[in-house]
Amino acid sequence: MISIIILTVIISAANSRNLIDNNLDVIQDIEVIEGEQSHSVDIPCDLIIEQGRGVLIWKQGRRILFAGSMRVRQDSRMSLIAGGQTSINPAGSVLRIGNLNPVDSGEYSCQIELPSGELLVSRKSLVVLQPPTAKISPGGGAITVKTGTSIVLTCSGSGVPVPEITWTKDGKVLGTGKGQADLPLQEVQWQAGGLYQCHANNGVGDQEHIKNFTVNVLHAPVLEVLPAEVEMNPGAPQECRVQIQCLVYSAPASRIQWFHNNRLMTTAEPGVTMWSAEYLHVLQLEDCVSRSGEYTCVAENSLGVNQGTTSLPQHRLVVQEVVVRVDRQIQANSSNYHISSITSLLLALIMLNLI
Missing domain, CATH: 2.60.40.10 (Immunoglobulins)
Structure with a gap:
């Protein structure tokens, strides 16, 4: 009795496979259709269907979406439209999906069973294109x-x-x-x-x-002291202005100090101004009296200390004053179209100082 039951099951299974193979007469290669996320896409049915020859069924995977014009899946984003002016297919031969989501990706099929018992199937694979995102670790x-x-x-x-x-x-x-x-x-x-x-x-x-x-990056100060800039007042040679810039890169921020010939400078001194803007630190001197010598910028934070020095020679200040006097002498003698011997001597001094 047991052997008869097992034989019956095997025969039934074989008949079922043969029935399925006979019904799936046409299985086409799957075409890939791309649609962009949040946009709509049309999925056409490639089967040529004549009116009244059967009910067209749309599926997503194994889930039935439409049976003829009847909506099975309650998703308002999905609708059926005609196959277009050049198609002889009836209404419902194109599946339209609006506002695409990533979960809409997958296999879609349209199928119809003919009066002869043949099952015609057209399959499409939908890929929902998604814009890029990035994540940093x-x-x-x-x-x-x-x-x-x-x-x-x-x-x-x-x-x-x-x-x-x-x-x-x-x-x-x-x-x-x-x-x-x-x-x-x-x-x-x-x-x-x-x-x-x-x-x-x-x-x-x-x-x-x-x-x-x-x-x-936490690091000790890295700095650079630029050459001093000297500005003279042509109307008052005794008046001049000196500016020295110190570029400091550090993390955490550094404490900045200025020294003149190893003497700490403060803004309490007459004519001394100090200011900063991010990595730029500036020392300004409003006169040129006893300003020659070495100027040192010292930067210090919890990771270290660094310093840089620039020199302001006395001859540089003298040259500035001589240039002003020469300019005046040239202007005084310009009406005579010649330069005095004194002017020539001063020009020679200037050249020597510059050399």
Whole structure:
């Protein structure tokens, strides 16, 4: 009795497979249709159907969407339209899906059973194109490290199709990848600090997606003292102005001090002004009396100290005054179209001082 039951099951299963194979007479290669997220897409049915020869059924995977004109799946984004002016197919031969979502991706099929018992099927694969997004690891949008530390920034992109990833800093490309790109920063120095950007682009949407990441590098002060600038007042040679600039790069911020011939300067002194703007620190002197010598800018933070020096020679101040006197002498003698011997002597002195 048991053997008879098993044989009956095997025969029934074989008959079922044969029935399925006979019904699926036409199985076409699956065509891929692309639609952009939040937009609409039309999925045509390639079957040529004559009126009254059967009920056209639309499916998403195994789920029935429409049976003829009757809506089975209650999704208002989906509708049936005619196949177009050049099609002989009846209304309902095109499935339209509006406001596409990623979950709409998958296989869609239209099928109809003919009076002969043949089951005709047309399949399409829908790919919902998704604009790119980017995510940077470590998170938080910023990281603070000490000089000499090695770190790796990873940018992962998502979207359909998989986006191209590009790392940039100050407009310069640092690395690329497909779907993901690592940016190793080995033993960073203070110059490595700043804004890094991850660009994800897959051609979907109006523009690429950009993610920002800031690297803060803690370091001792790095500075540069520029040559002193001297301005003379042609109307009053005894009046002049000296300005010295000190460029300081440090993190954390540094405390700035100015020294003149190793003597600490303060704004309490007459004619002395000090001001700062980000990394620029300026010392201004409103007169040239006893201003020659060495000027030192000292920057100090919790990680170290650094200094720079510039010199203001006495001859430079003298030359400025001589130039003013020569200008006056030339103006006084211009009406006679010659330069006095005194003027010539002063010009010679100027040349010697400049040399």
